Amino acid sequence: xxxxxxxxxxxxxxxxxxxxxxxxxxxxxxxxxxxxxxxxxxxxxxxxxxxxxxxxxxxxxxxxxxxxxxxxxxxxxxxxxxxxxxxxxxxxxxxxxxxxxxxxxxxxxxxxxxxxxxxxxxxxxxxxxxxxxxxxxxxxxxxxxxxxxxxxxxxxxxxxxxxxxxxxxxxxxxxxxxxxxxxxxxxxxxxxxxxxxxxx
Amino acid sequence: xxxxxxxxxxxxxxxxxxxxxxxxxxxxxxxxxxxxxxxxxxxxxxxxxxxxxxxxxxxxxxxxxxxxxxxxxxxxxxxxxxxxxxxxxxxxxxxxxxxxxxxxxxxxxxxxxxxxxxxxxxxxxxxxxxxxxxxxxxxxxxxxxxxxxxxxxxxxxxxxxxxxxxxxxxxxxxxxxxxxxxxxxxxxxxxxxxxxxxxxxxxxxxxxxxxxxxxxxxxxxxxxxxxxxxxxxxxxxxxxxxxxxxxxxxxxxxxxxxxxxxxxxxxxxxxxxxxxxxxxxxxxxxxxxxxxxxxxxxxxxxxxxxxxxxxxxxxxxxxxxxxxxxxxxxxxxxxxxxxxxxxxxxxxxxxxxxxxxxxxxxxxxxxxxxxxxxxxxxxxxxxxxxxxxxxxxxxxxxxxxxxxxxxxxxxxxxxxxxxxxxxxxxxxxxxxxxxxxxxxxxxxxxxxxxxxxxxxxxxxxxxxxxxxxxxxxxxxxxxxxxxxxxxxxxxxxxxxxxxxxxxxxxxxxxxxxxxxxxxxxxxxxxxxxxxxxxxxxxxxxxxxxxxxxxxx
Ligand code: HEM
Ligand SMILES: [Cu+2]
Numbered sequence: 001x002x003x004x005x006x007x008x009x010x011x012x013x014x015x016x017x018x019x020x021x022x023x024x025x026x027x028x029x030x031x032x033x034x035x036x037x038x039x040x041x042x043x044x045x046x047x048x049x050x051x052x053x054x055x056x057x058x059x060x061x062x063x064x065x066x067x068x069x070x071x072x073x074x075x076x077x078x079x080x081x082x083x084x085x086x087x088x089x090x091x092x093x094x095x096x097x098x099x100x101x102x103x104x105x106x107x108x109x110x111x112x113x114x115x116x117x118x119x120x121x122x123x124x125x126x127x128x129x130x131x132x133x134x135x136x137x138x139x140x141x142x143x144x145x146x147x148x149x150x151x152x153x154x155x156x157x158x159x160x161x162x163x164x165x166x167x168x169x170x171x172x173x174x175x176x177x178x179x180x181x182x183x184x185x186x187x188x189x190x191x192x193x194x195x196x197x198x199x200x
Numbered sequence: 201x202x203x204x205x206x207x208x209x210x211x212x213x214x215x216x217x218x219x220x221x222x223x224x225x226x227x228x229x230x231x232x233x234x235x236x237x238x239x240x241x242x243x244x245x246x247x248x249x250x251x252x253x254x255x256x257x258x259x260x261x262x263x264x265x266x267x268x269x270x271x272x273x274x275x276x277x278x279x280x281x282x283x284x285x286x287x288x289x290x291x292x293x294x295x296x297x298x299x300x301x302x303x304x305x306x307x308x309x310x311x312x313x314x315x316x317x318x319x320x321x322x323x324x325x326x327x328x329x330x331x332x333x334x335x336x337x338x339x340x341x342x343x344x345x346x347x348x349x350x351x352x353x354x355x356x357x358x359x360x361x362x363x364x365x366x367x368x369x370x371x372x373x374x375x376x377x378x379x380x381x382x383x384x385x386x387x388x389x390x391x392x393x394x395x396x397x398x399x400x401x402x403x404x405x406x407x408x409x410x411x412x413x414x415x416x417x418x419x420x421x422x423x424x425x426x427x428x429x430x431x432x433x434x435x436x437x438x439x440x441x442x443x444x445x446x447x448x449x450x451x452x453x454x455x456x457x458x459x460x461x462x463x464x465x466x467x468x469x470x471x472x473x474x475x476x477x478x479x480x481x482x483x484x485x486x487x488x489x490x491x492x493x494x495x496x497x498x499x500x501x502x503x504x505x506x507x508x509x510x511x512x513x514x515x516x517x518x519x520x521x522x523x524x525x526x527x528x529x530x531x532x533x534x535x536x537x538x539x540x541x542x543x544x545x546x547x548x549x550x551x552x553x554x555x556x557x558x559x560x561x562x563x564x565x566x567x568x569x570x571x572x573x574x575x576x577x578x579x580x581x582x583x584x585x586x587x588x589x590x591x592x593x594x595x596x597x598x599x600x601x602x603x604x605x606x607x608x609x610x611x612x613x614x615x616x617x618x619x620x621x622x623x624x625x626x627x628x629x630x631x632x633x634x635x636x637x638x639x640x641x642x643x644x645x646x647x648x649x650x651x652x653x654x655x656x657x658x659x660x661x662x663x664x665x666x667x668x669x670x671x672x673x674x675x676x677x678x679x680x681x682x683x684x685x686x687x688x689x690x691x692x693x694x695x696x697x698x699x700x701x702x703x704x705x706x707x708x709x710x711x712x713x714x715x716x717x718x719x720x721x722x723x724x725x726x727x728x729x730x731x732x733x734x735x736x737x738x739x740x741x742x743x744x745x746x747x748x749x750x751x752x
Contacts, residue, residue: 035417039417
């Protein structure tokens with residue numbers, strides 16, 4: 001296989017001359033998130049159906065503890081705000097402030113994952129115990145995977161903002177914007193998941 | 201996503217793109233190369249899937265299971281369905297023609313995300329090879345292309361897991377493709393080109409891609425849960441652990457009913473391009489065509505449970521899904537009448553492309569009528585899981601999509617290669633295919649109505665004669681591939697030169713050389729705002745070259 005780059009650059013260039021490059025990349029990302037959201041929608045639909053048709057679903061047996069997931073909700077909501085601060089800082093060309101806010105956001109993401117681990121270890125049921133346990137871990141685990149990916153993305157963006165001659169600057173905000181849109185999406189999904197799984 | 205910075209290097213680079221046939225084996229980012237890679241790769245899988253179909257029909261020549269053991273029959277049946285749907289029709293009607301044509305149609309030099317595009321294609325060959333190799337290693341999956349639990353959980357796990365992984369890869373490929381098409385059509389349009397001026401295939405692909413993006417992820421999630429059930433013994437679809445197999449069916453058909461439109465909407469689009477050119481008339485009812493595509497998209501998303509009438513669905517559900525399903529006949533009927541009106545009174549050239557398109561119209565009407573019949577619960581309960589259903593969906597997927605794929609190859613081959621295909625061989629191909637197809641599948645309606653179940657290697661001896669007729673039809677279909685294969689290979693070498701625009705077409709891909717240059721046009725892309733201006737004053741006297749004209 002030959003990987004030929006001159007053509008790539010060339011065709012991406014002529015497209016970018018013709019069109020607004022940033023614009024269609026962000027558009028593609030949003031289309032991807034719609035797809036990703038449909039995966040969650042499928043999972044939610046399955047969970048709610050189980051709940052509706054299977055009265056023996058032993059969710060009454062385990063009163064889920066609320067403190068940790070509530071803390072998690074707060075962590076994610078705050079992290080959405082801090083990510084937003086990072087974006088505005090970059091817009092005002094305050095690159096070092098932007099880096100700090102990015103690190104804070106990544107820290108909140110890691111805190112979320114840690115607290116989810118704590119929750120997993122204190123739960124009285126395991127993945128294969130029964131249907132309820134399976135759905136619980138599938139939903140929270142799939143979301144946790146998204147948080148992990150999002151946190152990695154934030155760290156990459158931070159790294160890019162840090163390196164001198166930066167790949168990220170107030171002129172080239174796309175990687176940061178992309179990570180931010182993704183992060184808000186992951187937070188939004190969590191809120192829905194929190195309501196469906198813990199509150200309903 | 202690429203995180204690279206834009207390089208402001210406007211200097212013309214030397215073109216290091218490999219030329220000649222070898223570039224079709226390389227990791228190219230050119231949408232035309234990727235499109236043809238999809239086409240050729242898909243056709244190879246079609247040959248494999250077709251051989252498997254022949255094996256199935258050979259087994260069914262006699263009522264007893266004598267040609268192969270029953271497990272093997274189930275594996276071959278499963279591979280056949282999976283290959284035909286996920287490795288032939290979906291990649292070709294979407295990936296191949298979409299990649300080749302859409303950048304031309306929107307006036308762009310490539311797709312919105314060329315790298316993602318190449319990734320989407322290169323997911324396919326490994327996924328396909330993996331799927332087929334599972335047959336030789338530990339036995340392929342046996343539970344049909346639908347992989348219903350509990351069968352898919354209880355049969356040997358290895359083949360089923362391989363099946364799941366390859367379907368996930370193929371699903372990923374079509375999601376990436378769908379995102380790319382949506383972004384290309386909506387965001388890369390040449391300035392000045394309005395949405396309502398796009399060729400119909402763009403609309404069809406926009407609708408299809410919306411379906412892909414909304415429904416494929418649900419299948420992916422479902423298959424991930426299924427693989428947990430197999431590997432980690434979770435209980436999602438395992439009744440023993442409180443799971444529910446009906447939930448699997450709902451999730452599966454939420455993807456797989458739209459999937460039938462993912463296979464057939466692009467075919468609608470392709471036919472809408474081919475008919476006007478060869479009948480020298482504008483496409484009839486452009487606006488209604490657009491609305492009916494969007495109507496099909498919306499309705500297609502809400503009718504999935506008509507596959508589950510016999511799964512204990514409550515009456516209100518049966519009523520809702522019957523009505524919703526029957527409604528799809530409205531937009532589909534609109535399209536049918538528009539195609540007929542496009543042909544009506546046109547100066548039709550009887551060539552292979554239009555023969556296959558007309559074959560499509562005929563077969564599709566029959567498949568659509570049996571579809572409306574199946575949507576009626578009492579009838580469906582009678583014929584569910586019989587050969588009637590097999591006949592119905594083959595009329596749609598083979599008589600519909602595959603006929604259109606052939607029609608499109610005859611139509612666009614001059615653009616792909618710069619050479620014409622041989623018309624005599626093409627007509628021979630059409631005649632054998634059309635007869636073989638109808639001989640194979642029409643009798644299956646009778647088999648189903650009389651109670652022969654699907655997915656069985658053995659059947660009641662009273663069905664033997666009709667099954668043998670059907671097998672002869674299948675044999676003819678297999679034979680029909682030969683003139684076609686010979687034609688495409690021979691014509692690429694010895695075919696007569698096509699020229700840039702042998703059909704005197706007005707759509708943008710014909711306004712450049714054949715085959716087109718890298719970046720599609722030398723100089724500025726043409727702005728085509730009237731792709732169907734045939735018969736208007738300025739085009740009154742355009743005569744297609746290389747074409748036997750015949751007034752009707
Ligand atoms: C547009 C292209 C279409 C394709 C590719 C297609 C394909 C299929 C396939 C593959 C099945 C078999 C499912 C199985 O494995 O059991 C099926 C069944 C069915 N189709 Fe279609 N179909 C199409 C159009 C239609 C239309 C237009 C209608 C009704 C207006 C329809 C109504 C049905 C119904 C009710 C069934 C369920 C039969 C049963 O399982 O008992 N289909 N179709
Ligand atoms: Cu359906």
